Amino acid sequence: MYYIGLDLGTSALKLLLMSGQGEICKIISKEYPISFPKPGWSEQNPVDWWNAAVDGIRELVRDVVDKNQIKGISFGGQMHGLVVLDKDDHVIRPAILWNDGRTAEECKYLNEVVGTEKLSQYTANIAFAGFTAPKILWMQKHEPENFRKIHKIMLPKDYLAYRLSGVFCTDVSDASGMLLFDVEHKCWSEEMLNICGIKREQVADIYESYEAVGTITPEAAGELGLPQNVKIIAGAGDNAAAAIGTGTVGDGRCNVSLGTSGTIFISSKNFGVDENNALHSFAHADGHFHLMGCMLSAASCNKWWMEDIIGTKEYGKEQESVQNLGENHVFFLPYLMGERSPHNDPDARGAFIGMSMDTKRSDMTLAVLEGVAFAMRDSLEVAKSLGIDIKRTTICGGGAKSLLWRKIMANVLNLEVDIIESEEGPGYGGAILAAVGCGEYDSVEEAAKKLVKVVDTVKPDSELVKKYEKRYKIFRQIYPNLKFLYPML
Numbered sequence: 098m099y100y101i102g103l104d105l106g107t108s109a110l111k112l113l114l115m116s117g118q119g120e121i122c123k124i125i126s127k128e129y130p131i132s133f134p135k136p137g138w139s140e141q142n143p144v145d146w147w148n149a150a151v152d153g154i155r156e157l158v159r160d161v162v163d164k165n166q167i168k169g170i171s172f173g174g175q176m177h178g179l180v181v182l183d184k185d186d187h188v189i190r191p192a193i194l195w196n197d198g199r200t201a202e203e204c205k206y207l208n209e210v211v212g213t214e215k216l217s218q219y220t221a222n223i224a225f226a227g228f229t230a231p232k233i234l235w236m237q238k239h240e241p242e243n244f245r246k247i248h249k250i251m252l253p254k255d256y257l258a259y260r261l262s263g264v265f266c267t268d269v270s271d272a273s274g275m276l277l278f279d280v281e282h283k284c285w286s287e288e289m290l291n292i293c294g295i296k297r298e299q300v301a302d303i304y305e306s307y308e309a310v311g312t313i314t315p316e317a318a319g320e321l322g323l324p325q326n327v328k329i330i331a332g333a334g335d336n337a338a339a340a341i342g343t344g345t346v347g348d349g350r351c352n353v354s355l356g357t358s359g360t361i362f363i364s365s366k367n368f369g370v371d372e373n374n375a376l377h378s379f380a381h382a383d384g385h386f387h388l389m390g391c392m393l394s395a396a397s398c399n400k401w402w403m404e405d406i407i408g409t410k411e412y413g414k415e416q417e418s419v420q421n422l423g424e425n426h427v428f429f430l431p432y433l434m435g436e437r438s439p440h441n442d443p444d445a446r447g448a449f450i451g452m453s454m455d456t457k458r459s460d461m462t463l464a465v466l467e468g469v470a471f472a473m474r475d476s477l478e479v480a481k482s483l484g485i486d487i488k489r490t491t492i493c494g495g496g497a498k499s500l501l502w503r504k505i506m507a508n509v510l511n512l513e514v515d516i517i518e519s520e521e522g523p524g525y526g527g528a529i530l531a532a533v534g535c536g537e538y539d540s541v542e543e544a545a546k547k548l549v550k551v552v553d554t555v556k557p558d559s560e561l562v563k564k565y566e567k568r569y570k571i572f573r574q575i576y577p578n579l580k581f582l583y584p585m586l
Contacts, residue, residue, distance in 0.1 A: 098537060099167045101157065102527030103150060104335070105174035105254050107131065107141075107194065107357065110149040112157045113521055115528035117537050119548030121519060123160070127153045132191065137198040140191035143180050143256045150257055154321045164324055169531035170261065170313070171306075171330035173338025173523025174254025176274040179232040182249040189243050192253060193232045196358075196393065196434065198443055200231035203238075207231060207276070211292060213374060219288045221280040221370050221378040222273075226435070226443050230276035233293045250299050254332055262311040262329040267301040270337035273379035278303075280380055281368045304331035306338075306382035307533040307541055330534030332527055333382035336360050336389060339522030341529050343491040344549035346383040346542050351487045353473060353506060353514075354522065355496025359395025361476045363388045363485060375439030375479045382530060383541040388485075390438035390476020395469050396496035398431045398447070402465045407458065416466075416501045418459040423508070423564025427451040427460045428572055429468030430579070438476045440576065444583040450575060466502050470509035471572040477510055489513035491551075493522040508561040509569065516553040 099122070104111040109128040115121055127149035132140050158167060177195040182188060193199070207216060207224035216223045224231055229252070237244045251259065252275070255267045272278040272285075277293065277300065279286040285300055304310055313327040332338065336354065340362050345352040352362045366385045370378045381387040394401075403409055432445035449464065480487065490512045496502055497516070507514040519525045529544050538544035 098535070099161065100528045100531035100535065100537070101154065101167065101170040102524040102529070102531060103170065103172045103254070103257060104338070104521070104524035104527060105146060105172060105257065106335070107175055107196070110146060110153055111521070111524045112153040113524035113528050114157050114161075115525065115532070117532060121521065121525065123157055124521060124524070125153055125156055131194070135199075139194040139197040141194060143188050143192050143253070146253065146257060147260050151320060154323070158322060164322065167323060167327055169328040169330055169535040171527045171531035171534060172254040172257060172332030173335045173527045174252065174257075174271065174332065176252065176271055176334040176336070177227045177229050178253040179229050179236070180251045180253060180256050181236070181243070181247045182251070183246045184248040186249070189246050190240065195227045197232070198226045198435065200226050200235050201443060203231035203234040206234070216276070217370060217374055219286040220276050220278060221368070222276060223374040223441070224276055225437055225441060227437070228274060228276040230289060230293050233295060237294055247295070247299060249301070250295065251301055255301060258310060258329055258332065261313055261317050263314045264311040264329070265301045266304055266310040266331055268304050268306040268331035268333055268382070269380035270306055270382045271334040272303060274334060274377070280378055280386070283380055305384055306331050306333040307384070307530050309534045328531070328535050330531045332530055335523045336362055337379070337382040337387065338526035338530070339493055340364060340387065340526065341382050341541060341545060342519065342522040342524070342526030342549070343493050343517050344545040345491060346381070346545045347385075349485060349487060351490035351512070353490050353492045354494045355396045355469070355492065355502065356494035357395065357397045359392040359469060359473060359494075361390045361473050363480050363487065365485070369483055371479050371483055373439070376476060377438070382526070388480055390473070390479065392431065392469070392472050393434040393437055394431050394447075396494060398429075398433055398465050398469055399496060401433060402462065412499065415462055416499065419463045419501060421460070421463070422505065423561050423568065425460055425463050425467060425568070426453070427456055427464040428575060429464040430575060431465070431468045431472050436472075439479050442580065442583070445576070445580065446583055446586060448575070448579060466499075466505050467509065467568070468572070470505050471569055473506070474509055474569060475573065487512060489515060491515045491517055493517065493520060503555045507555040507557045509565045511557050511562050513557065514555040515551045516555070518550040518552045
């Protein structure tokens with residue numbers, strides 16, 4: 098049997114074909130444009146995602162001799178985006194993406210007027226600029242004509258599920274990031290729907306990530322060259338899907354993702370919320386819950402430093418000269434796009450501090466890598482404050498390919514860092530969810546245990562851990578002393 102995982106990213110759709118035994122048979126990628134109509138805005142046309150899916154699936158299955166062996170399709174998708182359809186299922190306006198920052202006023206209204214205490218009570222979370230609910234309020238205020246046309250509100254991956262199955266659906270993990278969803282009870286929050294001026298029928302039916310929402314429509318099957326019995330499985334938000342793909346399921350497991358943005362993801366069988374809502378408290382794709390810290394710039398900080406500032410794409414070569422781990426006097430704040438966890442400060446900006454006349458290029462490079470690791474630790478410390486005991490973590494994303502960055506991460510976090518055989522987190526997680534939804538495995542935990550393989554582990558060094566402990570204590574004082582300046586910049 099074969100299963101398809103679709104990873105709907107910000108810049109491209111990655112498609113993965115997996116056998117029932119977990120073997121990755123084929124991976125392809127289809128890029129699509131992103132537009133920035135105004136500073137801080139970020140939009141995409143959902144039809145571009147569908148066109149990428151059509152072209153990609155056709156190419157993915159072209160060499161499969163027996164198409165009847167393809168049993169299911171599922172998803173990992175960029176979270177928080179606002180996709181709106183009219184009564185004829187036409188896209189009303191371009192999707193407003195997760196990294197769009199236009200909703201500062203709406204977030205202020207939700208957090209200060211409605212109040213963070215009520216938001217946390219209704220949804221287990223507070224308002225962030227990227228979340229979906231503030232975008233709905235923005236659209237209501239600034240595009241009232243378009244707002245009145247709304248028949249369906251959905252998330253990016255759910256648009257693909259809808260086009261494939263005809264079922265208006267979402268899953269618990271992705272819905273958790275909308276600020277419309279009661280995470281603890283896994284249902285829509287009537288209070289939040291009322292606050293946003295939307296009706297229950299305008300939001301989708303809710304499924305667990307591993308549940309089948311239906312089968313492929315005859316039209317889609319014909320267009321894609323697939324049999325008509327292919328099941329469409331609800332799927333998950335990209336971080337939850339990546340967690341499945343790295344085996345981060347069950348209780349007390351952790352995954353660090355070093356992609357364009359960065360996350361630290363902690364799975365739990367129990368629902369929990371930290372008192373300051375510094376971490377996101379979401380439902381997980383394994384049927385349980387998770388805490389997640391999200392930084393808006395992670396591997397993108399290194400890309401910015403390498404390509405835009407010093408003008409090289411030789412990442413590995415640049416890191417060869419780095420030697421003084423734990424002894425660097427230069428610090429970097431990785432807030433190039435503002436920051437989400439744990440500061441929730443869209444005004445925050447990046448900064449270097451500590452340079453002197455003997456500072457070298459390699460010190461600056463190291464500071465960027467360390468700054469991202471220190472910011473990850475900020476979120477880990479919040480999780481620890483809830484009594485969660487974490488001994489090890491998996492790591493994924495483009496940044497995880499750096500041996501140096503893995504070492505830094507292991508010692509800054511003081512965790513054993515496991516490297517997984519497959520680097521295709523969300524796509525592989527999506528394929529695993531498809532396999533579970535089709536009955537290949539009895540549960541997500543069983544599938545992850547059997548399919549996800551650790552191929553290497555980076556262990557922290559006790560001396561380096563001590564050095565980084567001292568550096569981290571300095572790092573965590575920098576933002577509080579700079580934050581009053583940011584609104585003036």
